[in-house]
Amino acid sequence: MPQSNDTRHIDGSDQRSLSVPDGTLQPGQVLQSRYRILGIIGMGGMGAVYQARDLHFQNVTKLCAVKEMINMAQDQQLREHTIRNFEREAEILATLSHPAIPQIYDFFSFGDRAYLVLEFIQGRDLEALLNSTEKFLPVEQVRQWGIEICDVLSYLHNHEPESIVFRDMKPSNVMIDHHKRVRLIDFGIAKTFQMGQPGTMIGTEGYSPPEQYKGLSSPAADIYALGATLHHLLTRRDPRLEPPFSFDQRPIREANSEVTDAFASVVMRALAYKPEDRYSSAEAMKQSLEAAGSGTLPDPNVRANVAPSPGYQGSPAASSAPSGYARNPGMAQSVPVPQPAPPVISHIDSVLPIWTFQVEDAVRSTPTVHNGILYIGAYDNNLWALDAKEGSLIWKFATESGIGSSPAYGGSAVYIGSSDHRMYAVDARTGKRKWAYKAESKIFTTPHLALGLVFFGSDDGKLYALKPGPASAKEAWIYNAMLPIRSSPVVADDSVYFGSDGGEFFCVDVSGELRWRFQTRRRIMSTPLVRDGVIYVGSDDWHMYALDVNQGYPIWRFRTKGAVVSSAVYAEGRIYFGSADGHVYAVDALAGRELWKYEIGSAVTSSPVIYLDSIYIGSVDGALYCLHARTGDLLWRFQSQGPILSSPFVADDMVYIGSDDQHVYALRA
Amino acid sequence: MDLIRRLFGTSKREVQGEANGQSTTSVPETIGNSHAATAEPVDQPAEAVSAPMQTRPLEPPKTYTTAQPSRQIKYGITSDVGRVRSNNQDGSMTLLATAEVTGSPPAIGLFVVADGMGGHKDGEHASAVTVQTIAHFVVEQIILPQLESRELNADMKTIPEVLSEAMEAANEAVQTHVPNGGTTATCVVIRGDLAYIAHVGDTRAYLITDGHIELITRDHSLVRRLQELGQLTDEEAEVHPQRNVLYRAIGQGDSLEVDAATRRLPPSSRLLICSDGLWGVLGEDRMSEIIVACAEPQEACDRMIMAANESGGPDNITAILIQMPD
Numbered sequence: 004m005p006q007s008n009d010t011r012h013i014d015g016s017d018q019r020s021l022s023v024p025d026g027t028l029q030p031g032q033v034l035q036s037r038y039r040i041l042g043i044i045g046m047g048g049m050g051a052v053y054q055a056r057d058l059h060f061q062n063v064t065k066l067c068a069v070k071e072m073i074n075m076a077q078d079q080q081l082r083e084h085t086i087r088n089f090e091r092e093a094e095i096l097a098t099l100s101h102p103a104i105p106q107i108y109d110f111f112s113f114g115d116r117a118y119l120v121l122e123f124i125q126g127r128d129l130e131a132l133l134n135s136t137e138k139f140l141p142v143e144q145v146r147q148w149g150i151e152i153c154d155v156l157s158y159l160h161n162h163e164p165e166s167i168v169f170r171d172m173k174p175s176n177v178m179i180d181h182h183k184r185v186r187l188i189d190f191g192i193a194k195t196f197q198m199g200q201p202g203t204m205i206g207t208e209g210y211s212p213p214e215q216y217k218g219l220s221s222p223a224a225d226i227y228a229l230g231a232t233l234h235h236l237l238t239r240r241d242p243r244l245e246p247p248f249s250f251d252q253r254p255i256r257e258a259n260s261e262v263t264d265a266f267a268s269v270v271m272r273a274l275a276y277k278p279e280d281r282y283s284s285a286e287a288m289k290q291s292l293e294a295a296g297s298g299t300l301p302d303p304n305v306r307a308n309v310a311p312s313p314g315y316q317g318s319p320a321a322s323s324a325p326s327g328y329a330r331n332p333g334m335a336q337s338v339p340v341p342q343p344a345p346p347v348i349s350h351i352d353s354v355l356p357i358w359t360f361q362v363e364d365a366v367r368s369t370p371t372v373h374n375g376i377l378y379i380g381a382y383d384n385n386l387w388a389l390d391a392k393e394g395s396l397i398w399k400f401a402t403e404s405g406i407g408s409s410p411a412y413g414g415s416a417v418y419i420g421s422s423d424h425r426m427y428a429v430d431a432r433t434g435k436r437k438w439a440y441k442a443e444s445k446i447f448t449t450p451h452l453a454l455g456l457v458f459f460g461s462d463d464g465k466l467y468a469l470k471p472g473p474a475s476a477k478e479a480w481i482y483n484a485m486l487p488i489r490s491s492p493v494v495a496d497d498s499v500y501f502g503s504d505g506g507e508f509f510c511v512d513v514s515g516e517l518r519w520r521f522q523t524r525r526r527i528m529s530t531p532l533v534r535d536g537v538i539y540v541g542s543d544d545w546h547m548y549a550l551d552v553n554q555g556y557p558i559w560r561f562r563t564k565g566a567v568v569s570s571a572v573y574a575e576g577r578i579y580f581g582s583a584d585g586h587v588y589a590v591d592a593l594a595g596r597e598l599w600k601y602e603i604g605s606a607v608t609s610s611p612v613i614y615l616d617s618i619y620i621g622s623v624d625g626a627l628y629c630l631h632a633r634t635g636d637l638l639w640r641f642q643s644q645g646p647i648l649s650s651p652f653v654a655d656d657m658v659y660i661g662s663d664d665q666h667v668y669a670l671r672a
Numbered sequence: 673m674d675l676i677r678r679l680f681g682t683s684k685r686e687v688q689g690e691a692n693g694q695s696t697t698s699v700p701e702t703i704g705n706s707h708a709a710t711a712e713p714v715d716q717p718a719e720a721v722s723a724p725m726q727t728r729p730l731e732p733p734k735t736y737t738t739a740q741p742s743r744q745i746k747y748g749i750t751s752d753v754g755r756v757r758s759n760n761q762d763g764s765m766t767l768l769a770t771a772e773v774t775g776s777p778p779a780i781g782l783f784v785v786a787d788g789m790g791g792h793k794d795g796e797h798a799s800a801v802t803v804q805t806i807a808h809f810v811v812e813q814i815i816l817p818q819l820e821s822r823e824l825n826a827d828m829k830t831i832p833e834v835l836s837e838a839m840e841a842a843n844e845a846v847q848t849h850v851p852n853g854g855t856t857a858t859c860v861v862i863r864g865d866l867a868y869i870a871h872v873g874d875t876r877a878y879l880i881t882d883g884h885i886e887l888i889t890r891d892h893s894l895v896r897r898l899q900e901l902g903q904l905t906d907e908e909a910e911v912h913p914q915r916n917v918l919y920r921a922i923g924q925g926d927s928l929e930v931d932a933a934t935r936r937l938p939p940s941s942r943l944l945i946c947s948d949g950l951w952g953v954l955g956e957d958r959m960s961e962i963i964v965a966c967a968e969p970q971e972a973c974d975r976m977i978m979a980a981n982e983s984g985g986p987d988n989i990t991a992i993l994i995q996m997p998d
Contacts (some may be wrong), residue, residue: 213903217913218893244925247897276901506826537934540929544826549865554777557830558866558934593831593866593934 066507103155129174153289172228204403206311209243209339223278230273358394366661380406398434420446460488480515581607599635621647682705748970755985763799778864790853798853809838892920949987
């Protein structure tokens with residue numbers, strides 16, 4: 004009866020090291036004048052298991068297994084208690100009769116050691132079998148073993164007068180003998196010897212249900228442990244190396260697609276966190292396992308009844324753990340938050356616009372709303388002013404080329420850049436031109452108004468700081484970044500932040516002197532976000548960067564699988580942004596750890612806005628998405644007829660968005 | 673590597689002074705030995721620092737317990753075998769680099785506590801290997817580049833990335849060199865006012881602000897998990913027979929999941945990193961009480977270790993306390 008590698012326990016102290024104390028029995032030694040030790044077949048936490056020969060049979064070789072348990076209890080009373088427990092359980096076992104339960108021939112104890120003499124079983128235990136291959140065990144075989152184990156558990160649980168709980172169901176305690184039958188080899192007896200050892204240990208039992216740690220042991224515990232055993236056999240993920248009770252975070256079919264839905268759901272029901280949510284008996288589980296083979300779902304309630312155990316991330320205690328605290332390292336790794344499937348709600352796509360307004364070419368400009376007027380540019384060369392409530396035209400202002408940038412409102416003027424190389428100041432009320440300033444190339448950046456200056460970048464590679472007058476504007480200073488600037492500048496704390504097509508991110512002081520720069524690997528189109536001493540900026544090198552405002556020191560970087568053109572928005576310790584990889588991400592602002600991602604499937608170059616608990620963001624698939632900020636669940640989406648490359652704007656419970664379909668839409672936020 | 677070797681050549685029981693002598697020294701600069709001031713015993717009599725060459729009378733000595741506004745990070749570190757164990761399996765280290773050069777890079781520091789497990793010498797070897805590996809990674813990839821003012825670009829690894837790699841390397845090193853050992857590890861890199869934390873096991877980090885103590889790591893222990901799931905109350909967890917069982921540690925498998933967090937440390941706040949020999953014995957309130965009562969972090973560390981020993985000192989005890997500038 005091999006005792007395979009048990010849970011790895013490492014004792015914290017020399018004195019109480021778990022290695023078996025001196026005095027392992029030597030081959031040739033005879034116990035009770037009857038059992039001649041032939042050799043060690045296994046070494047467990049509590050002592051050795053020997054192969055022995057029964058000397059009562061002189062003419063034939065009758066082999067047996069002798070399991071030795073060393074009493075580790077320090078306290079005399081506890082020692083005696085342990086021995087009494089052992090003897091009582093051995094007596095119960097001796098009365099059992101089931102083909103999967105090895106026969107017990109004898110038991111005795113002396114000194115600090117107790118011995119159990121059992122049938123010698125040839126074969127291998129399930130852990131050894133699993134370790135003998137790198138492949139998955141045949142699913143059908145595992146199911147058959149599960150059925151056989153249910154059978155023997157059922158026998159034990161229905162034992163009269165007292166139900167017997169196996170207590171230690173795990174792969175290493177299930178042998179497959181030379182007849183290919185299941186045999187349970189290690190009843191919970193050994194457990195009595197394990198309690199009360201001090202010192203930090205590594206490795207949990209892995210297979211035991213939560214209630215067992217309160218000392219509760221019931222047939223439902225065996226069912227859970229069988230579920231855990233089957234989960235391990237099917238997924239090859241050892242639960243002793245995982246956070247306890249986290250099976251629901253390792254979906255069986257994700258690891259091993261050969262497992263049927265029906266089989267997987269039987270296992271997951273056995274692993275329900277609450278005993279009452281598991282199978283009520285081993286028979287019931289056996290029936291379900293049998294039915295799972297025929298491909299039909301055994302019981303219509305199976306799925307409905309499964310209450311998932313409290314999530315590792317989602318449990319109340321876990322969420323009260325330090326905010327932004329992660330299982331995972333900070334960088335670009337997905338956190339196994341159970342990804343809620345988007346709720347399939349029919350009205351998700353039933354949102355209708357409050358109004359629409361058609362312009363004469365694609366809209367890639369993000370609107371801004373002030374005093375009930377919405378301002379937005381379009382590739383039809385015009386800056387449009389619309390009534391924000393009704394969508395009626397107030398005025399339009401024509402430039403000499405397409406407008407790809409977004410307007411900014413300041414004072415009584417609206418500022419907008421055009422691909423006609425000019426930055427315009429337009430009277431917000433009348434739509435009359437106040438002044439125009441000509442740069443050396445196209446302007447695709449959104450002007451930023453601060454410190455009485457208008458900041459913007461141009462394809463000519465220059466960052467302009469203009470001093471606006473009533474009828475003209477002149478340069479306060481110009482910073483030459485050498486390569487086109489399509490990342491809109493942001494001014495915060497007396498610094499101007501922007502990126503360039505060279506992948507450089509600049510921090511320039513308000514007099515135009517370079518403070519620092521940070522080099523990314525590809526061009527920067529994203530507008531920086533400055534928040535609590537951190538700058539968030541995306542790059543076409545697939546990363547979102549978090550840089551320290553003081554020197555540009557990278558605090559973290561988050562890797563997506565596509566260019567990050569989208570600019571981040573901040574709320575409650577998180578930032579949100581999209582990527583050309585087709586996802587919207589929520590990332591912990593200080594740790595750079597992913598909190599959720601929502602898959603859109605088409606590139607997201609639009610920048611999100613946050614309003615109340617919702618995130619609004621467009622995608623090149625033509626839809627405007629409304630996601631739940633905390634969970635990333637889809638709340639609704641609105642489909643336009645062309646790609647959405649611009650970003651939404653929210654004001655007065657309305658969300659506004661422009662589309663390549665030449666329309667501006669107003670929707671209820 | 674010399675730097676690292678020197679760091680770990682010291683004895684287990686380390687009593688270091690602060691990073692900065694300014695607030696503690698009683699010696700005017702004219703004496704020119706301010707570098708030694710940090711190592712002076714606590715109650716240095718005035719005569720002992722009198723030098724024949726002094727040109728003006730010394731000010732009366734101040735003790736370490738006098739709180740002084742500090743512009744620099746200060747820290748204390750104490751590690752003790754306790755009263756029961758025969759060896760100290762805790763490993764720990766501190767390193768703080770402050771450069772007054774052009775560009776004014778902020779102070780950068782590395783603080784690590786690892787609590788080793790395993791029979792014979794395995795526990796202490798596992799924690800030592802872990803501390804050394806982490807130190808090597810952080811010094812080479814974070815601290816040296818900063819001291820050399822290397823250019824900031826996307827090719828440099830961020831601190832969370834380096835910490836994560838360092839922990840993984842430590843995991844490999846322990847499996848290779850100390851196959852029967854394992855260890856917890858909680859390491860903190862402080863740069864400016866940001867603390868980057870990487871953590872595996874049940875060595876804890878606490879943030880103490882305005883007398884309020886907050887646990888900022890999560891134990892990878894069975895009882896903690898049971899508590900999170902509502903199976904155990906705090907009281908039950910404290911006496912649970914398996915309260916020392918970890919489900920995640922360095923040296924226990926090929927894949928290591930490392931917890932990572934970043935926190936901004938407010939002015940005057942303190943960060944405590946300690947092994948379970950401290951928090952398991954004293955509890956949060958008692959630790960907080962001692963920390964708040966002591967003006968100097970070294971004194972707080974010493975007193976906490978003393979208090980843990982007075983309560984029986986059942987395990988090895990290690991504390992690092994970092995105090996942010998006012």
